[in-house]
Amino acid sequence: MKKILLISLVLITGFQSFSQKGKKEISFSLEINTKNDLQKPKLVVGIVVDQMRYDYIYRFWDDFGNDGFKRLINEGHFFRNAQFGYVPTYTGPGHASIYTGTTPSVHGIIANDWYDKNSEEYIYCAGDGDMHTVCDCDQKNTDVVSADGKMSPHHMLTTTFSDELKLFNNESKVYGISLKDRGAILPAGHSANGAFWLSSDGKWITSSFYMDQLPDYIKTINDNNPSETYLKGEWAVKGKFSHNLDALLLTGAKSIKKTPFGNSILKDLAIDIINEEELGKGDQTDVITVSFSSTDYIGHQYGPHAAEIKDTYIRLDNDIADILNNLDKEIGAENVVLFITADHGVVSEPQELLERNIPAGYFDGSLMKTELSTYLISNYGEGEWIKNYSNNQLFLNQKLISERNINLQEIERKCANFFLKYEWVKNTYTATQINENEYNNSFHSLIQRGYNQKRSGDVIVSLQTGWLSSYWENGGTTHGSSYSYDTHVPLIFWGGKIPQGQTDRKVNIRDIAPTISAILGTAYPNGCTGNPLPEVTE
Numbered sequence: 402m403k404k405i406l407l408i409s410l411v412l413i414t415g416f417q418s419f420s421q422k423g424k425k426e427i428s429f430s431l432e433i434n435t436k437n438d439l440q441k442p443k444l445v446v447g448i449v450v451d452q453m454r455y456d457y458i459y460r461f462w463d464d465f466g467n468d469g470f471k472r473l474i475n476e477g478h479f480f481r482n483a484q485f486g487y488v489p490t491y492t493g494p495g496h497a498s499i500y501t502g503t504t505p506s507v508h509g510i511i512a513n514d515w516y517d518k519n520s521e522e523y524i525y526c527a528g529d530g531d532m533h534t535v536c537d538c539d540q541k542n543t544d545v546v547s548a549d550g551k552m553s554p555h556h557m558l559t560t561t562f563s564d565e566l567k568l569f570n571n572e573s574k575v576y577g578i579s580l581k582d583r584g585a586i587l588p589a590g591h592s593a594n595g596a597f598w599l600s601s602d603g604k605w606i607t608s609s610f611y612m613d614q615l616p617d618y619i620k621t622i623n624d625n626n627p628s629e630t631y632l633k634g635e636w637a638v639k640g641k642f643s644h645n646l647d648a649l650l651l652t653g654a655k656s657i658k659k660t661p662f663g664n665s666i667l668k669d670l671a672i673d674i675i676n677e678e679e680l681g682k683g684d685q686t687d688v689i690t691v692s693f694s695s696t697d698y699i700g701h702q703y704g705p706h707a708a709e710i711k712d713t714y715i716r717l718d719n720d721i722a723d724i725l726n727n728l729d730k731e732i733g734a735e736n737v738v739l740f741i742t743a744d745h746g747v748v749s750e751p752q753e754l755l756e757r758n759i760p761a762g763y764f765d766g767s768l769m770k771t772e773l774s775t776y777l778i779s780n781y782g783e784g785e786w787i788k789n790y791s792n793n794q795l796f797l798n799q800k801l802i803s804e805r806n807i808n809l810q811e812i813e814r815k816c817a818n819f820f821l822k823y824e825w826v827k828n829t830y831t832a833t834q835i836n837e838n839e840y841n842n843s844f845h846s847l848i849q850r851g852y853n854q855k856r857s858g859d860v861i862v863s864l865q866t867g868w869l870s871s872y873w874e875n876g877g878t879t880h881g882s883s884y885s886y887d888t889h890v891p892l893i894f895w896g897g898k899i900p901q902g903q904t905d906r907k908v909n910i911r912d913i914a915p916t917i918s919a920i921l922g923t924a925y926p927n928g929c930t931g932n933p934l935p936e937v938t939e
Contacts, residue, residue, distance in 0.1 A: 483909070
């Protein structure tokens with residue numbers, strides 16, 4: 402929208418400053434663009450596809466319909482070089498980074514779960530023992546025994562863009578949904594009205610952090626057993642694969658997560674929440690975050706080369722089309738800003754790489770820990786020198802090191818150098834090195850942005866490309882590295898006044914949150930280190 406302002410300007414001539422004789426009055430018009438101030442979206446939709454590599458867009462393009470991914474790209478703005486500027490590239494850190502506009506070094510979600518140096522126990526990124534499950538179950542909607550709902554975002558140290566929205570617009574509604582608890586909780590932020598995820602029984606639940614009981618429409622959905630409705634017959638592609646869904650259901654309704662129909666029941670829930678909560682129909686902007694997780698379960702099990710992955714994305718394309726059609730009908734695309742991205746990519750199975758003469762392999766992490774322990778004992782004497790090795794991070798026994806008057810930096814360096822002898826290790830980094838230096842444009846900088854001084858280990862190990870833990874040797878694959886197959890993901894903005902186009906310059910996932918904040922005219926999340934994307938905001 403543009404406003405025309407009429408401005409009168411008095412020019413003073415010569416030294417006759419206050420005489421009418423020396424005045425000349427000139428009037429002219431000035432156009433001021435007030436678009437960003439007045440046209441805020443009614444609804445922001447954030448979609449994250451768990452484990453979606455960038456190249457999937459083009460690999461499956463010819464099999465997509467016209468109303469899903471193709472519509473988003475043809476009508477929206479496609480950032481083709483969006484990168485995660487940190488490691489590890491896991492689900493928890495990925496979702497937190499997208500919505501907080503920063504990296505694990507700041508928001509604190511350094512992994513899905515991590516070893517805690519103080520309690521010497523594992524911390525789950527969305528876990529909260531002070532909460533209890535809220536479900537549609539026998540104990541009058543509150544099951545205090547089940548751990549499925551003992552969750553909250555309290556481990557995430559910074560705000561999300563929706564937290565900043567609600568700070569001064571409390572009437573705004575914010576909901577997060579996913580098959581995974583962390584995929585629903587972390588994106589929705591600390592101030593959300595609700596977050597829902599799938600229980601071990603295949604029904605939608607939440608946490609007492611959000612509410613005392615489920616909304617009636619969620620109870621109705623659960624009564625209709627959505628998981629059981631979809632798990633019938635076969636999931637098959639002729640000549641490629643066939644999986645018996647009835648047999649899968651016998652293992653439990655939660656098994657729907659490992660089929661593309663897990664995405665479908667989430668799509669159904671997204672549409673129900675938008676309609677039942679009347680999102681996008683009030684005076685304030687509302688937010689819904691949707692994280693499709695079946696792609697991750699299937700990707701881990703079958704790998705990116707499998708026919709199952711291709712079929713999963715073709716079906717997801719239809720689910721996204723259903724969401725877009727509902728937005729058209731209920732709110733209008735011009736009143737919506739939607740973005741879609743991924744929380745990480747995935748590596749090809751090492752066996753697939755080796756067959757093509759590409760360096761890759763499997764390694765035994767327990768061997769590294771055992772041999773390092775022997776080495777430290779031989780150098781420093783008997784003792785439990787290693788407290789933990791997980792997420793490619795080594796946690797040393799700092800109490801013992803202090804008691805023996807051993808220089809911590811020295812033992813860190815020795816451990817880091819020891820790990821370099823293994824073929825599958827590319828680089829190692831000590832906590833001292835990360836704390837005392839600043840890296841900007843290298844793999845070192847990715848490690849640093851994923852490192853949190855209070856939560857991370859004493860030595861961080863970076864693997865060579867294509868190497869995975871021997872856990873995956875019998876099939877399947879995973880993610881977490883600093884390489885492009887894990888860090889390069891699609892990013893599309895669509896709706897409202899988003900200009901159509903594509904951008905190939907490098908952008909960061911942490912740029913998403915400040916971009917949405919700029920569109921909404923709100924403060925950036927309080928730990929934000931990203932920058933708004935001018936292709937979308939200007």
